[in-house]
Amino acid sequence: MYQTAISQRPAKRITRADVALGAMGVLLATAVLTGNVALTTPGAALAGLSLLVTLVVIAFARRQLRADPRSAAFTRLAAGLALGTLLMAFAADALLLAAGWIVTGRMMAGLIGHVGSWDEAQDAARRATIAFTISDLALTGAVVVLALATGSTSIAAITATIPAMAAGTTLAAALLMVLAAIARCATPPFSGWLIGSLAAPTPVSALMHAGFVNAGGFLLVRFATVLEAAPVAGYALFAAGIIAALVGSAIMLVRSDVKGALAASTVAQMGFMLLTISLGAYIAALWHMVAHGLFKAWLFLGSSGTVSTAPVGRKGLSRPAPAIIALVVLVIMGWAITTGAASALLPLGLALTALLGALTVAMGKNGRSAGHSLHSLALVAVPLVLIAFNAAALAALGTVQANAAAPLLPPLAQFALLSLLLGAWVIQQRIGSGEHALHPAIVARLLHAGAPTPALTPNALSTGPKD
Secondary structure, eight states, rough: OOOHHTSOOOOOOOOHHHHHHHHHHHHHHHHHHHHEEEEHHHHHHHHHHHHHHHHHHHHHHHTTTOOOTTTHHHHHHHHHHHHHHHHHBBBBBBHHHHHHHHHHHHHHHHHHOOSSTTTHHHHHHHHHHHHHHHHHHHHHOOOHHHHHTTOOOOOHHHHHHHGOOHHHHHHHHHHHHHHHHHHHHOOOTTTHHHHGGGGOOHHHHHHHTTTTHHHHHHHHHHHHHHTTTHHHHHHHHHHHHHHHHHHHHHHHHHHSSHHHHHHHHHHHHHHHHHHHHHHTTTHHHHHHHHHHHHHHHHHHHHTTTTTOOSOOOOOOOOOTHHHHHHHHOOOOOHHHHHHHOSSSSHHHHHHHHHHHHHHHHHHHHHOOOOOOOHHHHHHHHHHHHHHHHHHHHHHHHHTOOOOOSSSSHHHHEEEEEEEHHHHHHHHHHHHHSSSSOOOOOHHHHHHTTTOOOOSSSHHHHHHOOOO
């Protein structure tokens, strides 16, 4: 009887997730044993973000996916994704960094297609694979160009050779790296893969912020000397960041589903991060990568199972708050120009706008809960504590990471662009508060941004799993 019971146990199959996890572990161990690792500020930030978020997400998924027959495969792919991210973070060789970049893309595509029996999940995985392949080819091309020009694949050797490298070579490598970053960061025209990834379970959406969707920021800061040597590529990155911030914010206004609004917010935030890098404010960009990754992963995990029949609330501040905030920010930034207190005026002004907006919301809630003194105090204290914490984190990060020697745009040009963007932000707040309405055609276009064209098949017409 005992022998029969043992013989009836199903044999454990080695899956592609097992192979990927094992290969990633061997590659990382080989890099460490051969000394092809380097501790840098961007790498430490990426590695810390990846480890923390991955551990939290795996613990969360053990409960949420406990009835999922593919929960073990999710855990293995998540662990492999973390190992690949660590390889990228600590690689001292450009080829190893590219290998980690490519493998993490394949693993994320597998996670996006987690519900393999659902047509929408398969389509999302296919579109993600296309975007990631473009990103992989672009990064590989950049590494090959730099390696041929340098005669070495060492990142330190490449960085040291950049000043003597031909302008055409650095421009080609910088443009390829910009393409690799914007495809991974889901900025237009690649934002469709992120919007489509909502077909995956909630833990996958949270895991994307563990150094995957924001890895483009790490890449560009790691190779900052390449970007600085090619201003044309910097301008291209600047334009991509502006477009992503505007498009993501617009989509967020019209999405009523929680995960859809969060995904659109990520598109906008990745645009803001790339914009910050293009201006040479690497300290702010790295802190944004970490803070946004932690916060957005937490929001996605909190969105799991959220169901509400209540009408969607306002998504903007009422007049005259937006105009007052914009005016205050412009006055402060004008003072910064006259005193030379800041060189990255544009990202600093946008960040200050967001913080003042949050403080205004807190003050409004404080007024509605005047009868509860402790609750009112907390509503006001939290934004102020966050402002102080962000300032302290930026100051600490500034001791180990330097910004670009010269910003891409002079302060007056940044001030002019900040004025235009704040004007757009005021309009956005009026739309979000319901004072103005978008044209129905624009709303429909934004609602379907990134959505696949459904095939007229019975499977496509059926509803898939939601969470």
